[in-house]
Amino acid sequence: MNSLEFFKQYWPFMALGLWFAYKWWNSKRVIAMLPELKKNGAVFVDVRSSEEFASGSAPGTINIPLGELGSRLSEIPKTSPVVLCCASGTRSGMAKLLLRKNGYSQVHNIGTWTKFLD
Numbered sequence: 001m002n003s004l005e006f007f008k009q010y011w012p013f014m015a016l017g018l019w020f021a022y023k024w025w026n027s028k029r030v031i032a033m034l035p036e037l038k039k040n041g042a043v044f045v046d047v048r049s050s051e052e053f054a055s056g057s058a059p060g061t062i063n064i065p066l067g068e069l070g071s072r073l074s075e076i077p078k079t080s081p082v083v084l085c086c087a088s089g090t091r092s093g094m095a096k097l098l099l100r101k102n103g104y105s106q107v108h109n110i111g112t113w114t115k116f117l118d
Contacts, residue, residue: 023089027111030083034116037108042081046113047095052087058116066091073102081106085113 007014030037044061046053053063064072066086076082082104084092089111099107110116 023111026109027089027115030108030110031115033108034083034110037081037083040081042083043076044083044085044116045076045095047084047086047091048113056113058085058113061085061113061116066095069095069098073099076104078104081108083108083110085110085116088112 001009044058046057046061046063047066047069048063049065050063053065057063062075064075076099082099084095084099084107086092086095089109092109092111096107096109
């Protein structure tokens with residue numbers, strides 16, 4: 001099997017692997033930025049459901065479930081950095097897109113909320 005045939009057959013798995021590698025790399029980048037973000041008054045938002053948040057959360061995070069985020073934007077200042085988290089990084093990735101679309105310029109996705117505990 002030549003490389004073109006290999007790519008045609010396995011490209012979905014390669015794309016999935018690249019997606020997970022990107023999520024891992026981005027999370028590490030945000031973790032490294034946390035001290036500076038905290039110093040700059042970052043707001044930490046957990047976009048999991050209220051039930052998930054009640055079962056465990058990182059200190060200093062506020063809970064705004066993803067489904068409510070659009071109607072609760074006024075609770076998040078546009079002048080501060082925002083760090084988002086959820087259970088896996090997927091919902092916080094969607095929240096990042098929503099915030100960016102609504103004029104938030106300093107938005108970061110740390111991925112899973114437990115990374116705040118590291």
